[in-house]
Amino acid sequence: MKGQDRSTESAQSPPPSEMAESLLEKLFAKSRQECPEPRKAAVQGHIPTWFQGTLLRNGPGRHAVGDTSYNHWFDGLALLHSFTIKNGEVFYRSKFLRSDTYNSNIEANRIVVSEFGTMAYPDPCKNIFAKAISYLSNIIPEFTDNCLINIMKCGEDYYATTEINFIRKIDPLTLDTLEKVDYTKYVAVNIATSHPHYDKEGNVFNVGTSIADKGKTKYIIFKIPTSQLEKDKTNSCLKRIEVVCTIPSHSRINPSYYHSFGVSENYIIFIEQPFKLDILKMATAYFRGANWGSCLGFHKDEKTWIHVVDKRTKKPVLSKFYTNALVVFHHVNAYEEDGHLIVDVIAYKDSSLYDMFYLANLKKDFDASSNFASTPICQRFVIPLQHDKNAEVGVNLVRLPLVTAKAVKEKEGVVYCIPEVLCEGIELPRINYDYNGKKYSYIYAAGVQWRPVPTEIVKFNIHTGEKLRWTEEHCWPAEPFFVPSPNATEEDEGLVLSTVVTSDPTKAPFLLMLDGKTFTEVARASVEADMHLDLHGIFIPEKVASTANT
């Protein structure tokens, strides 16, 4: 049954009968087969002629090697997949990222490289003592290059990314794996997000953490300039990384963990939340047989600092802004309005989301009543950038009409922010990226009624609170991606894409194309392939992507 629902609040239909143990295991833990040659999809509906290019996505696709298995969904070996759309036809392909991690595991026929939730030990044939000694001599161990989270565009180059210092260049058309790049060669970060931002010239901005470097732990906001002279075209953009600003960590051995950050036209927003890495635990993890995930801890009684960096001065603004302890994975958008900075995020009251994705938890009985993690809440913070310096302590400094978020002056230079709730139950938010950093109206996201599995995709109108939904039986949609139509004059003029896996063996997975305005189905391209649940990705319009697939 196809379906689309215009109700304004989360009408919770009963869980599908298949929400049983085996289903979640099958959806998350099943090892997938790659489909390296382009495979033509069966198109239903009519794909608009302007819509040409390649949707490129990344996510974990294999959780077992030989007799060994990973413990966590985020550990799986990166499987890249793409849909190339040309003249109304769609071609699919997928390839495992041939990372060093992938190759070592396959060669040893077991998992030999540690991931987020799995600590692994090298092949006993190799010199384990050499590994242990090299480990001991570094506070920060050598991390995996299994870049499974997202795709980053740097000028003409594309990289598969994860959250640590390695990124892997890929060929966006063949999905072949190219060089391994180590951020630390260009900027001193041991960790960097897989959610960079881009300005209108295509320059990349990202945030990373430099751990215990010369005794200091700090967050580094950096820019990868991508516009290059013709003669420089063969050089990697990464060689020209510039540090925009550094922010000292509140704690040297407990830097914050973060998954994304926000940008408005003039500011960069970095949330230093009390979900933190414990560096001492990380340094001893290998010998304790503990995984990286166990080195993360949520400190519920600590503050969450909202750092605001002015892009023009490359300095943090003078006031300090904070809120209560929370956990944010995804920023939605940020923009400036009448001397205030609006910051929209998906926040949780704790870090239970990461525990939920241990595959052992996904095997448990699961239904609507047994949500394993706290609810994702779309929250809006309003930061008063230009407030009356003479305001009295205890005064709400927010001066915008129709806003319930507060920012209370606590003392000189310190402001306590209380967010307003925009809506609940959405994750993996995307927007029309042309509106990134600007006032906007729509959020496209996965609707998560039973955490963790998205059962629907949603278009949320921030101003009216209206939610449009797409959902279909036995279908598990991924993060939606908005592609604006050429010369669009309205924010929601375009297509919303989602890769959908199915749990009905008679129904092939498909690329779903919805009309951005009405959220009705425009077309779907079903493909007989072993598609996986993916995480994030990008769309490369035809002017960039060549026609190699066809």
Ligand SMILES: CC1=C(/C=C/C(C)=C/C=C/C(C)=C/C=O)C(C)(C)CCC1
């Ligand atoms: C390996 C490794 C890490 C990996 C984290 C990963 C892989 C996180 C994935 C998060 C996702 C997919 C979130 C989605 O919302 C850390 C903890 C950064 C640091 C230690 C080493």
Ligand SMILES: [Fe+2]
């Ligand atoms: Fe993410």
